[in-house]
Amino acid sequence: MNMQQSPVFEETYRRYLADLNRIDIFARADLLGLEPGEGFLRVPLYGREYHVSPSGISDPSGRAVTTAVRVVLCKYLLTCPSELPPLSERLVTYREFRDAGPLVSYFTTNTNKIIETTFAGNVPLLLERALAMGGTVLDSETYDLALQFHALPKIPVLLNFNDRDDLFPASASVLYRASAECFLDMECLAITGTLLAGRLISPGTL
Template identity: 40%
Template sequence: MPEPCRFHFEATMARDIDRLAGNDLSARADTLGACLSGNALIIPFFGDVHRVSADGIIDALGNPPTPAVGSLLLDYVLRATIAPPATDAWITFREFAGAGPLMGHFTGNTNRLIESRFAGALHALQAACAGLGGRAIDSEPGFDCCVELAALPRVPIRLSFNDRDSDFPAQCALLFRKSAETYLTLKSMAVAGTWLAGKLTAPSGR
């Protein structure tokens, strides 16, 4: 049987699909930075294109996403009427209001997973990030690797990594724009971080 969290995401998806039926998706396209195709929004999630409409969600091959990703995409679309803030600093997940109860899950399934997999394998991390469309940046002095990835249109994630050395273990940090909270709930942000870490550390991402 599915795990309880899967039940939760499936129930959330069913509820939010029903909510889409009463919404004008064309009015949300510009806010999201998404494309409109017929009665659907075309939304890339870390480069994988999804078609989102009141009829459901499918990827480019016609397959449905996992319940967690589907729930995230619907959350993103339904929150699209909220205007982003004027200032948009980079912050850690911990710095979002209310993140405390999710921190253990988030850290264990993102930062620590990446640190464990890529300690002593900096080039492998850089290659895995590039495979997801990551763009190397040099605006984070003191880090061995800093990459910006597009989780969704208008929702980038920045990954900063220091490899292990003789004095310190590997260290990873994931940062979001402060405006991410206008597009996603904290649970959806955690899903995005978890998905990214899982994709990077999967054998195919090596």
């Protein structure tokens, strides 16, 4: 089953909204670098702004918000520590997170492999799509294209891509800071990967 389309997600979202009503979400604004609005917080997810309040989550541009996105945004505020711990700059793959085990296959299939198959032989299109969603190009002598995105404030995501050649197929690797687990659980962190892939292959969706 596609985790993002599971009916359990709607139930999870409703439960998280109830949890948001029990906390002061605005107390987390400065800690996370979020801008408060009138009764809501402005939370950017891969450069797209959402309005988050205990009564619900909306897209100010009028686009539909998937339940998966709602769950991630709720969990981001609920998981936020009361004080920021020292944030590691060390980069890790999803597999390297302590509790990632059960979701590694899901992440690989729905993130790395989709990016590889979609953009093999078309690095210029990957670059175009990445820049359109706020990605920045990093210097690299190892990869054909190295990119950085911001899934959420405090959660940068790196995408390294090598195109196919006569010997090897295209390969994509997605990296997070080790400190990302301070802000999201493994399920929601996996969804940030699938959202990245989804928005690269289908701009304007998700």
